[in-house]
Amino acid sequence: MASIGVDVGGTFTDLVLERDDDGPGGRRVFVHKVPSTPSDQSIGVVAGILAICRIAGLDPKAVRRVVHGTTVATNITIEKNGAEVGMLTTRGFRDLLHIARHKRPHNFSLHFDVPWQSSPLVKRRNRMPITERIMPPDGRIETPIDLDEVRAAARELKARGVEAVIVCFLFSFLNDAHERAALEILREEMPDAFISGSSEVANVIREFERFSTTAMNAYVGPRTARYLRNLETRLASEGVDAELRIMQSNGGIGTVATCSERPVTILMSGPAGGVIGGRWAGAMSDVDNVITIDIGGTSADIGVIADGNIRIMNPRDTVVGEHPVLAPMLDLDTIGAGGGSIAFRDEGGAFRVGPRSAGAAPGPACYGKGGTEPTVTDAHVVLGRLDPERFLGGDMAIDPALAERAVREKIAEPFGMSLIEAALGIVTIVNANMALAIRSNSVARGFDPRRFSLMPFGGAGPLHGVALAEAVSAKDVIVPPAPGITAAMGLLATRLAYEFTRSTPTLISGPAAGPFEAANATLEDLAALAAERLAADGIETAAHKFERVAECRYQGQGFELRTPLPDGPITAETASAIADAFHAVHERDYGYRFDDAVIEIVTLRVIGFAEVPPLTWPELPDATSSDLSHALLYVRPTTFDDGKTVETPRYDRDKLAAGHVVPGPAIIQQHNSTTLVPPGFTARVHRSGNIHIAREVTA
Structure with missing residues (x-):
């Protein structure tokens, strides 16, 4: 038996499979990437599931659960179709x-x-x-x-x-x-x-x-429901008789039936898995404060995890396709910055990168699939950071000459730059765009990046991690075990969850506070609806768990903030605790509070959930020595952000053990991603499989 997480991106579809027993080589966890199929995501999803089953030596009939993060609904809003x-x-x-x-x-x-x-x-x-x-x-x-x-x-x-x-x-x-x-x-x-x-x-x-x-x-x-039903049918026709679950925007997973009925709940299904995966990977290193940045081929998704908690957006901020959507969503910022982001000279003569992307087809110029415009991936190839014979573990051939031609003709010559200056310019601009988005999601919301580790993942993430951490003054960098697959891993590290909401205006402070009967009746009704939905999914009553939230405001304010509710009915005594919690949330988000103001509950929410056994990543064995020669692949010249070209060793990540220390400059390669360690930085391999990168400490 096995569980599979499958996350569809604009360029690649990422998969992780966890077996209940040992597979080939004694492994229990397998990861894989296949090209996405934008015309019909289900084609790439099913092809990837069958491929990872072959890699894991598993009959597809033995898969009991598939958790899917999809961008179908999101793409409809972007494409306006x-x-x-x-x-x-x-x-x-x-x-x-x-x-x-x-x-x-x-x-x-x-x-x-x-x-x-x-x-x-x-x-x-x-x-x-x-x-x-x-x-x-x-x-x-x-x-x-x-x-x-x-x-x-x-x-x-x-x-x-x-x-x-x-x-x-x-x-x-x-x-x-x-x-x-x-x-x-x-x-x-x-x-x-x-x-x-x-x-x-x-x-x-x-x-x-x-x-x-x-x-x-x-x-x-209609299109989302058709896609989900079509995916179920395709899986069944290939012998995959597994329960299919869909990642929701709030970080929980739901059934095909409920997500087809309310597809507005999966508008941010794709990015949500990355934040969950980031929390999972951070917890393996006992790190609770993490800024995640998932850099794929088309976009970069930024999230902040404070004290191990994933934030939910305030309702006033939940806008999708420029239309307000009152559905619970993880607090994420998404920008058009990724490996496929196209560099160009705009009509005003400025040097721009993104948000337009080469996507999966034709892809970056170096892919040799007809793309002629320079992308961020092409810039990394020109700078010697991506090696042709090792791209995607050698499964995909890239042509450096095509990358060089695209950068030279479209950027270097029009701007009067050298080839290397043009490539560095592409990387510098896309890093600046992402650093600005990170600050907007952290500093602008009351979180000090100096207390946080930056966790870059996605296929392109670890190439940019150190530069971004330096730009926002993050504490250090943590690269998860399989960065290119982290969003898919988050799909197997989350819980089954449904959220029910009802507006029930109730004053909880001031001389007119209460009565609380209507609010308590609403909480009971919402809990019953959540329990009914969980029971319909086959979850035993003993496994049902509930989280209660009130959206509160100072009376007269235009919008509310989510405030946790204590267990039990709302009473005069618990109302005081709710008021204190709201004051704290308001001060965190806005920097001030009004202790004497009247507070009003506007909307009540109940989240019914059931925990799912999380993905278990195998710990690394301890290194027997500090010698890295067994992991050294070769040495090649590589250009870093300071413009200097340095002979840089490449290491095979699969051969690094817990306790190994990799001094920069270095490039750590694996099938699904490439990690850049600039000069002056050191990478340390953690027992969990995470790599911690920090500036070298000099005496």
Whole structure:
């Protein structure tokens, strides 16, 4: 029996397989990379699963669990090729998605785009007004719903060929009776359409964000659901009769059925695995404060793990494809910077790198697949940091001459630089872009990078790790055991989790605090929903665990912060503890607090989860001596960031043992990634398999 984690990137699909018993060579964990298939990710996923099963000497029928991190839903939002969506909404509020909050995306720009107007998730002609009205604060029915209008609208949308329909009524988070009635008719009239209601997708306050989230769910829904079902079918046809789980944006895994129903929960499925993998790798070295940067072929994903805890984004920050999405997501920044990022001279004559990427096809120029534009990978080849015969462990041939030609013709000659200066310029610019994003995710949010280890992974990560750590003043660098596969490893190191939310405004401080009956009833209802979902996944009741969160604010504030709730019902005594916790969170995020201000709970969340046995990486044996000659491959000239070219030894990482010390300059090679150790730095091999890189200490 075995479990497989498979993470799809823009260029490569990464896989890790863990056997319950010993495989070839006594190994239990196997890693592999295959090219991604952007036209249909499932092709590359299934091909990779079959390939890693062969490497592990395992019958595909023996795989019991596959955990998948996918970018299908994300790519739909980026490429803007989602479903044609219809919408039923309260009469008089047809243009709410268009009006939004009247915020200018760029306050001081005279030329800006308003994405929710120029690229609406639901076209105006498909927004159908329905006579009905629910009123606050208690959800009373002011105007009964006109079901004949609902039926007529459903038939009209069906005649137009609309493939997804949403129901978004005002104040449905207080009373969803009208939405449920409309959904029943829609499912009767349009049985083949993707149907969802705002009270099912985002049962929270704020109508624009709730409507936008529901619209995004429908926009990505049909294609995402088809992809997940198609993947299940492909796996079954190849004899892989495993339970298929999908990584969700909140760091938990869900079933195909639930993720197909609510694909808005997997919009950040791909990057989430990397942060989980970073926490897992840091814990192996007893390091709790880690800044992760996952640098692949197309993008770089940055996350901060403080005291071993992974942060969840504040709801006001959860924007996908420039549309607000009120779905819980790990706190990540993603920028267009990776090995495939293209360097170019822009229309103003400036030297730019990214965000456009060569992707998997044609890929960097050195791949020899028709690419002619210089990329970050080509720059590393020119600088002698990537060796042609050892790229991807020798499984993939690259041509240095093609890399040199691309850098020379597109960068060096237009800017009047030497070939080496041009290549160094490419690396310097992409490093500056990534360092800025790291500071935005750490310093700008109250975290001092000097207390954190920088963990670079992804195929390109360890080539940039030391330079980035120096740029942001990180404590040191930790390179995980299989950096190119770390995001896939995170898929096998996370938990099964579902999150349920409901807005229940409640004052917890001040003279009018309470009553708490409604909030406690909401917590009980949400816990019951979470338990029901876990039970449906076959999780025994004894294994159910629950985490409770309140989204709080100072009364009068526009947005909330996530605040942990103590166990048990909310009472006058526990309300004081909640208030103290909120003050602390507010001070951490904003640098100040108002101890005498009235605090209000706006939304309650319950996360139901069940722990899954985490991936177990084998410890390295102790080094028998400090001699590294057995791991030395060869020595070649390599150019470092200071512009100096130095004869640099290459070491085989698979032959390094716990306690080995590798002085810089050095390059440590392995199948899935390459680690650069510049002059003046030392790499130390930890028992866990992590490599710790720090500046040499001189007496």
